[in-house]
Amino acid sequence: MTSLPEKVRNWIGTPVVTLAPVMTVDQGLWLNFCVAVEDGNPLYWSRAGDTEGSEPIAPPAMLPSWMIDHEWSPEPDHVPLRTLEMHFMLKDELDLPFGVVTAVDLEFHEPVRAGDRLRAEQILLEVGDEYQTRMGPGRRWSIAVHYYHQNDTLAGIQTLHFVSYRKEEQQS
């Protein structure tokens, strides 16, 4: 068993990474996703104003996509945020440069609609003891991402479970 650095222990259970909105939710963007997965659900395809009191909603599975930073920006100093910064911070801090997602939990709350601007918080839930993976020393960890609407209602929670490791020849 390898103890966890104090810095990492202090990350557990608190929103260490908070993300401001990166874009405005747009039906044209989510219809590209519907095409990719051949999803003809009329709740996603209906046009705004077609049915009074029933605006189209974004596919729930796209929830995390709305918080992925633009790969390029007209701002010359723009450096895209890493998609799951908390995960990269852990990999760096624990010297475990390779990580794979083993399971994903998605919990959906208030639907997302065109014009919404979401924000997110990344929370480290747990970090397991170091153990020997097939590739080398590694650890398991879980990170929850809470997505909020502009009025602070919860849009959903994504929890990602990882195994991260370093290859034997890369041990420092």
Next chain:
Amino acid sequence: MTDAAPRPAAGDKLPELAISITRKKIIMGATSSRDWQPIHHDGEWARERAGLPDIIMNNYTQAGWLSQYLTRWGGPQARIARMRFSMRSPLCPGDEALLCGEVDSVTAIGDFDWVEISLSIKVGERVATTASARLALPGAEQQSSPWALSGDAWRP
């Protein structure tokens, strides 16, 4: 499932859905979900840097396929509350995938049926992904949509 369809029951099997996984499908899914990781669009990078057989379908796209599979069965008023999936082996171009599902339980609460479903994505005998989902369906009266639920009434 339509208004006239029988209500779901434990043990019901969802109709299987076959997907021919192509390079185009994987890249369309990755780019439309705004996932720019090279393992989802760059075959050489996937093989030589990540040790994968080829580009692989990203987790957002898998969630999208599972979601459309569930609502294709449950109808557009079916509202997915929760989904969990484990990716056990990659989905690559050329794979002939089969989505399967079975109802584990149905619980009537108020005007709605809350349904727990087990799912899998298989390629031949290989299980690529296992999943479970909880969704709400209009109940026996078929008069209320789960999409109207909010606050404490929505129980993901």
